Amino acid sequence: MSVKIYVPCDSAALSVGAEAVARAITEQITARRLDLTVVRNGSRGMFWLEPLVEVETPRGRIAYGPVTADAVAGLFDAGFYEGKPHPLCLGATEEIPYLKNQERLTFARCGITDPLSLADYIAHGGYKGLERALKMAPAAIVEEVTQSGLRGRGGAGFPTGIKWRTVLNTPGEQKYIVCNADEGDSGTYADRMIMEGDPFVLIEGMTIAGFAAGASSGYIYIRSEYPHAFRTMKRAIALAYENGYLGANVAGSGKRFDLDVRLGAGAYICGEETSMLESLEGKRGQIRPKPPLPAIEGLFGKPTVINNVISLATVPIILEKGGAFYRDFGMGRSRGTLTIQLSGNIKHGGLVEKAFGLTLRQAIYDFGGGTFSGRPFRAVQVGGPLGAYFPESLLDTPLDYEEFTVKKGLLGHGGIVVFDDTVDLAKQARFAMEFCAIESCGKCTPCRIGSTRGVEVIDKIIAHQDRTANLQLLDELCELMLDGSLCALGGLTPYPVLSAVRHFPEDFDKPAVPPATVGNRAQETHPWR
Amino acid sequence: MGQTSTWDLERALSRIRELEHLPGALLPILHALQDEFGSIHEEAIPLVAETLNLSKADVHGVVSFYHDFRHSPPGRHVLRICRAEACQSMGCESLVNHVEKRLGVKLGETTPDRSFTVESVYCLGNCALSPSAMLDGRPYGRVSPQVADFLIDSARRHS
Numbered sequence: 001m002s003v004k005i006y007v008p009c010d011s012a013a014l015s016v017g018a019e020a021v022a023r024a025i026t027e028q029i030t031a032r033r034l035d036l037t038v039v040r041n042g043s044r045g046m047f048w049l050e051p052l053v054e055v056e057t058p059r060g061r062i063a064y065g066p067v068t069a070d071a072v073a074g075l076f077d078a079g080f081y082e083g084k085p086h087p088l089c090l091g092a093t094e095e096i097p098y099l100k101n102q103e104r105l106t107f108a109r110c111g112i113t114d115p116l117s118l119a120d121y122i123a124h125g126g127y128k129g130l131e132r133a134l135k136m137a138p139a140a141i142v143e144e145v146t147q148s149g150l151r152g153r154g155g156a157g158f159p160t161g162i163k164w165r166t167v168l169n170t171p172g173e174q175k176y177i178v179c180n181a182d183e184g185d186s187g188t189y190a191d192r193m194i195m196e197g198d199p200f201v202l203i204e205g206m207t208i209a210g211f212a213a214g215a216s217s218g219y220i221y222i223r224s225e226y227p228h229a230f231r232t233m234k235r236a237i238a239l240a241y242e243n244g245y246l247g248a249n250v251a252g253s254g255k256r257f258d259l260d261v262r263l264g265a266g267a268y269i270c271g272e273e274t275s276m277l278e279s280l281e282g283k284r285g286q287i288r289p290k291p292p293l294p295a296i297e298g299l300f301g302k303p304t305v306i307n308n309v310i311s312l313a314t315v316p317i318i319l320e321k322g323g324a325f326y327r328d329f330g331m332g333r334s335r336g337t338l339t340i341q342l343s344g345n346i347k348h349g350g351l352v353e354k355a356f357g358l359t360l361r362q363a364i365y366d367f368g369g370g371t372f373s374g375r376p377f378r379a380v381q382v383g384g385p386l387g388a389y390f391p392e393s394l395l396d397t398p399l400d401y402e403e404f405t406v407k408k409g410l411l412g413h414g415g416i417v418v419f420d421d422t423v424d425l426a427k428q429a430r431f432a433m434e435f436c437a438i439e440s441c442g443k444c445t446p447c448r449i450g451s452t453r454g455v456e457v458i459d460k461i462i463a464h465q466d467r468t469a470n471l472q473l474l475d476e477l478c479e480l481m482l483d484g485s486l487c488a489l490g491g492l493t494p495y496p497v498l499s500a501v502r503h504f505p506e507d508f509d510k511p512a513v514p515p516a517t518v519g520n521r522a523q524e525t526h527p528w529r
Numbered sequence: 530m531g532q533t534s535t536w537d538l539e540r541a542l543s544r545i546r547e548l549e550h551l552p553g554a555l556l557p558i559l560h561a562l563q564d565e566f567g568s569i570h571e572e573a574i575p576l577v578a579e580t581l582n583l584s585k586a587d588v589h590g591v592v593s594f595y596h597d598f599r600h601s602p603p604g605r606h607v608l609r610i611c612r613a614e615a616c617q618s619m620g621c622e623s624l625v626n627h628v629e630k631r632l633g634v635k636l637g638e639t640t641p642d643r644s645f646t647v648e649s650v651y652c653l654g655n656c657a658l659s660p661s662a663m664l665d666g667r668p669y670g671r672v673s674p675q676v677a678d679f680l681i682d683s684a685r686r687h688s
Contacts (some may be wrong), residue, residue: 011654011655012654012655012657012658012670013667014667014668014670015655015661015669015670015671016656016658016669016670016671034637047657047658047670048657050658087564138536166663167567169538183654184651184652185652186613186614186615186616186651186652186656187613187614187656188652188654189654189656189657191654192654202629224560224597225530225650225652225663226652226654227666228668262553262556262557262562263556263557264556264597265556265559265560265595265596265597265598266595266597266650267594267595268598268651279556280553280556281552281553282553282554282555282556282591282593283555283583283587283591284590284591285595286594300552300553341657342657343615343656343659344614344615344616344618344619345618345619345659346657346660349656350655350657350660372619377556381614385613385614406678413666415615415656417614417615417656418618419618419619420618423618428614428617430546431614438651439651441594513604
């Protein structure tokens with residue numbers, strides 16, 4: 001049988017030349033008349049090693065990276081396709097400490113399989129969760145998910161089982177499962193990796209959700225910045241239909257589940273669940289006031305389960321192994337694993353799936369290896385653009401929803417963006433307000449007007465105009481936005497702002513400089529502005 | 530604006546007809562029209578409104594809400610540079626300055642020869658390999674000014 005060589009097709013790997021590497025490998029195979037097959041897998045999530053090429057050997061998979069197209073001929077000369085030594089050889093993939101020290105449940109298959117091979121998916125444990133779910137009553141499936149302690153991985157951390165139960169118990173002929181794949185937070189890419197690297201796990205999770213909640217139809221809303229994820233999901237859905245895993249008779253059960261993918265159009269706010277529903281309905285992505293909850297009146301006014309990609313992709317393993325298995329990972333009320341995404345100025349950026357409870361310091365140093373620049377660490381933003389900036393003194397905070405709340409932070413989707421000592425936190429605070437102004441849907445005043453006023457006030461503080469009064473004003477403005485905004489955009493923008501002021505006051509009291517240069521998209525001549 | 534002449538009513542109608550049956554068809558239709566013509570042509574708005582039984586104001590409101598939809602076609606190449614926090618931490622602003630100087634345009638503008646449109650984007654999901662950019666739908670990571678020059682030069686050669 002032909003030996004397999006794995007070259008990732010994940011867009012992060014492509015961004016550093018994986019396509020050229022795959023092409024060079026194919027050329028060498030032809031030129032040398034070797035019996036080798038190139039498989040395009042997802043990414044293992046060790047991005048500083050991408051393109052990471054793996055070879056199947058009797059000793060398991062052997063990794064080489066980062067591989068450039070220029071290095072390929074040398075790799076063949078060295079006999080890498082038999083796992084032989086080469087300066088780029090990293091040894092057995094599974095033994096690389098970064099990977100070995102993780103607890104991969106949701107990402108169990110990502111980077112191992114060919115994302116678009118249903119046979120591969122099933123050979124690696126795929127559809128076992130659905131198989132078990134099909135033998136259970138809807139309420140029992142919901143109970144299993146509730147027992148697992150799974151909370152919404154999109155950022156809000158709401159218990160998934162309770163959401164499902166509400167939809168199950170709401171009468172209605174038509175109900176929907178909507179997957180929020182509008183992963184717009186900077187520093188996050190776990191959703192993208194799953195959609196590009198293991199799309200069937202999301203399809204399986206949504207199918208189970210459909211049977212649990214009594215919904216026969218689902219949508220995945222993917223942001224337009226993710227063209228590769230969109231294409232992979234579309235193909236995976238077509239394959240699932242062809243093979244009887246979607247449609248009128250899912251896996252021979254006689255039950256129907258239909259699934260479609262929709263593309264966003266560049267609006268950050270559409271990651272907010274009610275804006276996303278509006279967008280799916282073909283409207284401006286303006287948020288809806290709650291109540292009614294989407295679980296009661298959601299898409300097209302029907303009861304709707306809305307979950308993040310990672311939440312839904314975790315459902316199959318919960319159903320396969322049981323809620324108790326999943327619940328045994330984690331700490332406090334944060335059960336299971338968190339898909340940590342190490343980003344920004346970090347040496348070893350990548351995906352770390354680990355039980356809740358790891359400290360920020362362990363994540364940044366033990367896994368991340370410190371800053372990329374080699375300069376001293378100064379700040380970290382956890383949870384995306386709406387998350388707080390933490391200084392060195394808070395690095396022993398465990399990654400846990402409640403622990404972060406106590407420290408006035410946000411765990412969010414698990415994105416961790418590291419900054420070295422060149423960062424100016426006053427600029428970052430200004431950017432947070434400006435980003436809110438750019439992306440506000442305009443529905444509520446605290447967000448729409450407050451964010452613009454926030455930029456102005458921060459500019460005045462930086463320019464030393466009535467500093468004390470303006471710092472007080474900023475504080476009050478933030479309080480108003482926190483309490484008065486309709487959704488998390490206006491309601492959480494004060495987190496990065498206030499944390500920057502609280503933990504890095506010296507950055508707001510520097511000698512006056514020209515206006516900040518970070519982020520001035522509002523002044524851009526966007527055709528529609 | 531030279532490319533607006535490619536507007537073709539029949540082609541527009543056929544793209545609309547392929548999608549009009551979808552629940553919430555407006556965004557898929559707008560994406561299809563933009564793929565076909567490079568922008569949402571002004572004549573598309575009444576056409577789409579009539580098909581979906583919406584007012585022209587409704588359609589215009591949707592088109593103007595989303596950053597993606599253009600009212601005139603972009604340059605032959607679209608370079609989108611990420612300016613969100615992870616890329617800020619790796620110096621994306623100096624990359625932006627470099628590209629603006631190199632192409633002689635500001636973000637959001639198109640070069641006079643219509644070869645390049647340069648835009649901001651807020652996160653491409655490649656945050657472990659910042660600074661990140663996308664050229665004509667292809668992702669690029671660790672984009673130094675030198676890498677940006679290389680990308681611009683090779684795109685120019687191929688158009």
